[in-house]
Amino acid sequence: MYEEAAPPGPLRGVARCVWRSASESPKRIVPDGCVDLVAGDGEVFVAGPDTTAWSSVTTPEALLHGVRFTPGRAAAVLGVAADELRDRRVPLAEVWGRRGEVLAERVLAGELTPAEAVVSRLPEVAPPDPAVAALIARLDAGVARVQEAVAGAGAVPAAERMLWPGRDSHPGTGFPPTGQATSPAHAAGPPAGRARSTLPATGKLSPPDLAAALEDPAGPITVGERRLRRRFVQAVGYGPATYLRVARFQRAVALSRGAPGLAALAAAAGYADQAHLSRDCRALTGLTPRAYFRGSSTVDETVRDRRRSA
Template sequence: MYEEEAPPRRLAGVARCVWRSASTGPKRIVPDGCLDLVAGDGGVFIAGPDTAAWSSLTRPGAVLRGVRFKPGHAPAVLGVAADELRDRRVSLGELWGRAGEVLSERLLAGELSPAEAVESRLASMEAATADAAVAKLIERLDAGAARVAEAQALMRPGSGGARVADAAALLARGEADPAGIAAKLGAPARATSPDVAATRIEEPSAVSERRLRRRFVQAVGYGPATYLRVARFQRAVALAPRVAGLAALAAAAGYSDQAHLSRDCRALTGLTPRGHFRPPSTVDVAERDRLRSA
């Protein structure tokens, strides 16, 4: 069982969702570009941004609850760069010392929910604001940019066409898939739509590409190229229930071809696309998967 809900209004700026999970066996967790605060099964920890699948192993009947941060927003709340948590599970006590240990005790005792724990953190600090330039680049990558260079080019003033922000909103609301966004925006359609080459950025940006990449790694946990790979695969995951056939799924999600989807699926999940998408995958604990246990 896995359930997601919208975050409380207080957390809307930093959290993507709150969730609850109960499993009778190991569960495969695949990269999504996010960090999570997780509580349950005797522990409270931060799950860092992943670059490959890992297996969540809990006791029978254990329930995990969590807050999933928006990509790029967790460091402002947690007080640590995201790349320091990459591919790691770090206890709240290790991260915040005695304050983290006390908060963990309250979470495990049921006195606080993970969302309330994050709210208490926000209440005790100045406003948590994400890096604006990083947020812009994430928006463009999520909206379907085919390459990082294209998305970065859109950060410069003077580009023309429809706004990627509109495309990102359509994706987030589930009102369009990447293959159909260009048509909704009145732009020529193509496999890697929206038509990022024709996208207009209204706000100028003076951030150099090297500096932006460094800030992106600190905010997200890895570089823009890896994030683009993860974001494109997550689009495929979201579209899979509505798209028949792997070739069509690859095109709709913005892959160059089915082989491209297959390579990324193997790298990010340890499974072939057929193994991951049909049926929904669970953890295969065979050695060949080489999944890291939580």
């Protein structure tokens, strides 16, 4: 069983969905570009953005609940760069310190849902980085090449730039780069082990950018390609090329039910050809397209569960 539901109102724009899942056998989890907060079977942990499939193994009759963050938003909520969580399952207590330990205990006791635990964090969360959000939208729209998506994605209104961190902090999260000291404003965050606290609602502009914003608040400020890619990695967990690969495969998963064959599925999902789909499917799931989309593997229940809950 796998079921998704729209996130509660406070999580709109932060979470893609809330979900619950139960399985009598190992379940293959394939990359989707998201970070999840997962609770159940005696633990509460953060499942970082994946680059390949992993198997979720639970005790019989265990029910898991989770919050799936919107791509690019988990870093701000969790207070840690998403690339530090890549291909990892990290206990919440390691991310939020003592605060995370207490929240995990309350979630496992049934006093809080994972969604409510995330909502408790929202007052401290910085707004999204508009340049990263624009690039994610372009990649999700199905561009053929990363360069097409990057071009122009970094040009955002100066007024929006006022709401996200300056060049000396991780965009969209508000915690400083690794190895740099925190300011008094940052020091007030949660005492997490590797986590960083979140930025106040406004960030800093460099003098040239500030002058441009004052001269024309509605005019665009361009973020350099290298800087945009770095911000993307910190917010999403990996680079635009990997995200495009994952997004394209997820599009194939969504279209697989009505596709008459693998060649048609590849074309509909935006692949160059069927061989392109096969390479990505093997890399992301460990299975051939025929086995993943049509097979009856006892490990791979994800597609069937999604269809059942649709």
